[in-house]
Amino acid sequence: MPVNSKAMGRRIKAARKKASMTQARLAEEIGMSEVHISNMESGTGNPSLATLVDIANVLSVSTDELLCDSVICCKPVYEKEILETTADCDDYEIRILSYILKAAKMALRENGDLRRLP
Template sequence: MELDYRAIGKRIKIERIKADLTQEKLAEMSGVSPAHMSNIETGTTRVSLTTMVAIANALGVTLDDLICDNLIHARVQFEQDIADTLSDCDTYEIRMIADMAQALKDTLRKDAHLRSQL
């Protein structure tokens, strides 16, 4: 199995921005160079487990939060992503998103037999 380092980097960047940290500050807190942190966030380099742990600790998140796109069992992280997405929505936006989510779910279940054909 090949890891999706771009997805990992994207999640690190999102968490860094949410923590109001610069790339340079996160690099310093994680014990890596700013250039290496930039490469990690863009997914152009493989990141070691030791560095991933250091980044997660610096950001105050779990490794699951950073690598969930590579995990089969990551329901909790994706549920949190949905909650984060909805957190700043007004009532109208939430209602529309709920309607779209229900329609998408209905379609996915109706066409579930197509999964086995992929």
């Protein structure tokens, strides 16, 4: 399965913003140009493995988190995202999100495996 460059770029950008870091600062931290960071975040450029590890280390995320849209087995990453998404929810919001999640799960299972669609 090829690496989904656009999805990886979105994840790099999200992790960078979560770390309150500019493209210029990330570029400086890993010894790359700001243009290179911009290209990676837009999905038009791919980092080398070493650069991806550097980015993950600087942003305090795992490479799994950056690649999880291209890796089939990354359940822990998605579970972590669900926990982070709901961390600031009150009881009512949790109850509604739980209902929505259960309904989505049931719909997915009733409609078959959507990963095989073009």
